[in-house]
Amino acid sequence: xxxxxxxxxxxxxxxxxxxxxxxxxxxxxxxxxxxxxxxxxxxxxxxxxxxxxxxxxxxxxxxxxxxxxxxxxxxxxxxxxxxxxxxxxxxxxxxxxxxxxxxxxxxxxxxxxxxxxxxxxxxxxxxxxxxxxxxxxxxxxxxxxxxxxxxxxxxxxxxxxxxxxxxxxxxxxxxxxxxxxxxxxxxxxxxxxxxxxxxxxxxxxxxxxxxxxxxxxxxxxxxxxxxxxxxxxxxxxxxxxxxxxxxxxxxxxxxxxxxxxxxxxxxxxxxxxxxxxxxxxxxxxxxxxxxxxxxxxxxxxxxx
Amino acid sequence: xxxxxxxxxxxxxxxxxxxxxxxxxxxxxxxxxxxxxxxxxxxxxxxxxxxxxxxxxxxxxxxxxxxxxxxxxxxxxxxxxxxxxxxxxxxxxxxxxxxxxxxxxxxxxxxxxxxxxxxxxxxxxxxxxxxxxxxxxxxxxxxxxxxxxxxxxxxxxxxxxxxxxxxxxxxxxxxxxxxxxxxxxxxxxxxxxxxxxxxxxxxxxxxxxxxxxxxxxxxxxxxxxxxxxxxxxxxxxxxxxxxxxxxxxxxxxxxxxxxxxxxxxxxxxxxxxxxxxxxxxxxxxxxxxxxxxxxxxxxxxxxxxxxxxxxxxxxxxxxxxxxxxxxxxxxxxxxxxxxxxxxxxxxxxxxxxxxxxxxxxxxxxxxxxxxxxxxxxxxxxxxxxxxxxxxxxxxxxxxxxxxxxxxxxxxxxxxxxxxxxxxxxxxxxxxxxxxxxxxxxxxx
Numbered sequence: 209x210x211x212x213x214x215x216x217x218x219x220x221x222x223x224x225x226x227x228x229x230x231x232x233x234x235x236x237x238x239x240x241x242x243x244x245x246x247x248x249x250x251x252x253x254x255x256x257x258x259x260x261x262x263x264x265x266x267x268x269x270x271x272x273x274x275x276x277x278x279x280x281x282x283x284x285x286x287x288x289x290x291x292x293x294x295x296x297x298x299x300x301x302x303x304x305x306x307x308x309x310x311x312x313x314x315x316x317x318x319x320x321x322x323x324x325x326x327x328x329x330x331x332x333x334x335x336x337x338x339x340x341x342x343x344x345x346x347x348x349x350x351x352x353x354x355x356x357x358x359x360x361x362x363x364x365x366x367x368x369x370x371x372x373x374x375x376x377x378x379x380x381x382x383x384x385x386x387x388x389x390x391x392x393x394x395x396x397x398x399x400x401x402x403x404x405x406x407x408x409x410x411x412x413x414x415x416x417x418x419x420x421x422x423x424x425x426x427x428x429x430x431x432x433x434x435x436x437x438x439x440x441x442x443x444x445x446x447x448x449x450x451x452x453x454x455x456x457x458x459x460x461x462x463x464x465x466x467x468x469x470x471x472x473x474x475x476x477x478x479x480x481x482x483x484x485x486x487x488x489x490x491x492x493x494x495x496x497x498x499x500x501x502x503x504x505x506x507x508x509x510x511x512x
Numbered sequence: 513x514x515x516x517x518x519x520x521x522x523x524x525x526x527x528x529x530x531x532x533x534x535x536x537x538x539x540x541x542x543x544x545x546x547x548x549x550x551x552x553x554x555x556x557x558x559x560x561x562x563x564x565x566x567x568x569x570x571x572x573x574x575x576x577x578x579x580x581x582x583x584x585x586x587x588x589x590x591x592x593x594x595x596x597x598x599x600x601x602x603x604x605x606x607x608x609x610x611x612x613x614x615x616x617x618x619x620x621x622x623x624x625x626x627x628x629x630x631x632x633x634x635x636x637x638x639x640x641x642x643x644x645x646x647x648x649x650x651x652x653x654x655x656x657x658x659x660x661x662x663x664x665x666x667x668x669x670x671x672x673x674x675x676x677x678x679x680x681x682x683x684x685x686x687x688x689x690x691x692x693x694x695x696x697x698x699x700x701x702x703x704x705x706x707x708x709x710x711x712x713x714x715x716x717x718x719x720x721x722x723x724x725x726x727x728x729x730x731x732x733x734x735x736x737x738x739x740x741x742x743x744x745x746x747x748x749x750x751x752x753x754x755x756x757x758x759x760x761x762x763x764x765x766x767x768x769x770x771x772x773x774x775x776x777x778x779x780x781x782x783x784x785x786x787x788x789x790x791x792x793x794x795x796x797x798x799x800x801x802x803x804x805x806x807x808x809x810x811x812x813x814x815x816x817x818x819x820x821x822x823x824x825x826x827x828x829x830x831x832x833x834x835x836x837x838x839x840x841x842x843x844x845x846x847x848x849x850x851x852x853x854x855x856x857x858x859x860x861x862x863x864x865x866x867x868x869x870x871x872x873x874x875x876x877x878x879x880x881x882x883x884x885x886x887x888x889x890x891x892x893x894x895x896x897x898x899x900x901x902x903x904x905x906x907x908x909x910x911x912x913x914x915x916x917x918x919x920x921x922x923x924x925x926x927x928x929x930x931x932x933x934x935x936x937x938x939x940x941x942x943x944x945x946x947x948x949x950x951x952x953x954x955x956x
Binding site: 258260261262266348349350356357360361363368369370455457458469472473475 | 589592593596599600615616619620621703704705706707765766767769770771772773774775789912913914915918921922925926929931948951955
């Protein structure tokens with residue numbers, strides 16, 4: 209039955225159906241209202257207050273926004289670090305996952321074993337991974353630098369150099385691309401083999417097939433992983449907090465780290481709420497831009 | 513049928529909403545004759561200390577059958593995050609360990625303890641060093657009782673073997689920061705690959721990296737509670753940053769920082785003083801026991817922390833760490849305070865020292881304690897009796913709490929990585945700290 213207009217024009221039966229539906233989803237709806245909508249609206253309110261959690265919030269208007277956007281010098285550093293990680297780390301991670309997926313899609317020996325190996329980082333608890341990487345990157349005892357020391361080469365300060373620390377975290381990010389790899393693997397397996405057969409008949413070599421068939425057909429997967437990767441990377445926290453705590457010299461002070469510090473270490477929940485809403489706006493703008501431009505480069509199956 | 517399914521759905525709806533919107537299970541008022549339960553947030557999360565905590569609680573409950581003690585463990589900074597959450601939920605504990613006392617006291621969420629303290633028959637103000645009480649004082653009122661772990665935090669510790677191997681003499685053990693610099697140059701060793709293999713002294717590690725160590729050494733403050741003003745504009749802080757920067761300039765900031773990241777601080781088994789990779793360090797009384805247990809074959813020398821040349825010969829000590837505070841609004845302040853009194857009994861202080869290696873340095877207890885228990889431990893205890901100046905841990909007196917710790921680390925890193933000069937870093941530190949303080953004071 210097609211609904212025409214909102215409840216006022218509905219028949220009694222339609223209205224009952226609607227209410228039944230609402231009641232069916234009421235457990236989820238209650239949780240959504242209580243644990244998502246209510247905190248979001250509260251944090252929007254707190255962003256206009258001075259609030260330290262220990263005392264009631266005090267309304268201060270746009271002061272937090274003005275402080276962050278025009279006076280907080282560290283905020284600019286934080287934004288730079290975050291954009292650096294997002295615009296370098298996300299493409300690096302996606303390209304790594306895509307290339308690995310291509311390799312794992314081939315008929316190679318022990319393929320299931322390799323697929324498992326590359327997926328495992330995605331299921332290891334993040335904190336455990338961070339501890340392992342702390343050891344790998346250790347300047348004195350780490351896997352890489354110990355080998356370098358044996359060759360008489362000075363240790364690489366992976367996490368101790370402001371210019372290398374972000375790159376070191378991006379390497380870890382690429383290592384943990386198991387979920388993205390699975391998505392690309394699924395996309396690759398959905399490519400009809402007749403396209404490759406036809407391309408071969410037309411004389412296309414491997415590179416041309418890859419460039420003209422594989423990549424275009426995987427563009428929906430690219431869009432999805434780009435979107436999810438962007439949203440995740442803007443909120444990058446755990447590895448930065450455990451491995452570097454924002455250092456050295458604020459080079460890994462990412463947005464989420466800065467937000468957390470203001471909220472729970474400095475008791476500036478109002479300020480942190482403002483940071484959260486500014487981040488939300490940044491992510492919305494970038495996501496919308498991505499959606500709007502996606503029509504030009506994303507090819508969906510069945511299109512003319 | 514339709515009515516039945518609709519009724520079932522309404523029932524599901526009501527049950528779900530009652531589950532989500534039901535009030536939390538707060539403590540019900542104790543009925544007459546039932547024991548009162550008090551909750552303490554305890555900062556030792558390590559399992560090694562659980563047995564000690566359990567035996568202390570059992571003894572207290574045996575002596576006080578009308579009081580039950582519930583311990584919630586929260587190690588490190590998670591203690592404050594837990595407290596914040598508890599306050600937000602409207603259910604703070606009855607007691608909490610605290611270092612950053614003023615950060616909470618200034619916001620009016622701690623109960624002043626002067627009335628309970630002065631009425632106590634078992635503990636007296638005269639039993640405590642003035643520095644201990646100062647750490648837990650804000651606005652002239654006492655908000656915490658030094659307890660659980662509160663001891664002397666400053667000694668210059670040297671690895672005798674490394675000192676001997678470098679051709680240095682213990683009789684010339686450093687007294688000033690220039691002495692330390694000279695010793696550092698002789699003690700530091702590079703490996704074949706050019707990495708720092710052994711470091712003489714790292715001015716940013718262990719307690720030596722904390723701003724309160726520099727306050728004691730130079731006789732300065734980072735925050736003046738009486739004037740309610742930060743003092744980062746004191747020229748001494750510029751001198752301190754210049755001194756720290758010397759080490760980083762000589763060895764390279766990335767190389768030096770890499771060394772510190774390889775070796776943990778504060779006596780984990782991987783820390784550089786334990787593994788013999790660092791010759792000198794500044795650390796607290798707990799180091800004597802830790803080093804004796806972790807590296808029994810090594811010998812260490814303990815002495816006064818270095819001072820600037822202008823203060824040569826001045827012996828300084830510091831006293832601090834945890835106090836126990838009572839949040840505002842607790843229903844059982846007297847029962848809570850009675851547990852604090854019990855924690856300060858010699859019996860309990862002996863248990864925490866024997867089983868956990870931590871002390872509360874009250875005047876009576878340092879007379880009672882076995883100073884020769886670990887090599888070097890006697891230096892720390894005697895330092896409280898012989899020091900010309902004893903400083904509190906200023907983390908307790910600073911209303912911005914950990915903000916100042918982090919700001920100091922940030923300023924130091926900006927200097928050692930060449931982003932700012934010491935003058936620029938201290939000027940910005942002063943400006944930022946005063947801005948934060950003014951925002952806080954205007955919200956009171």
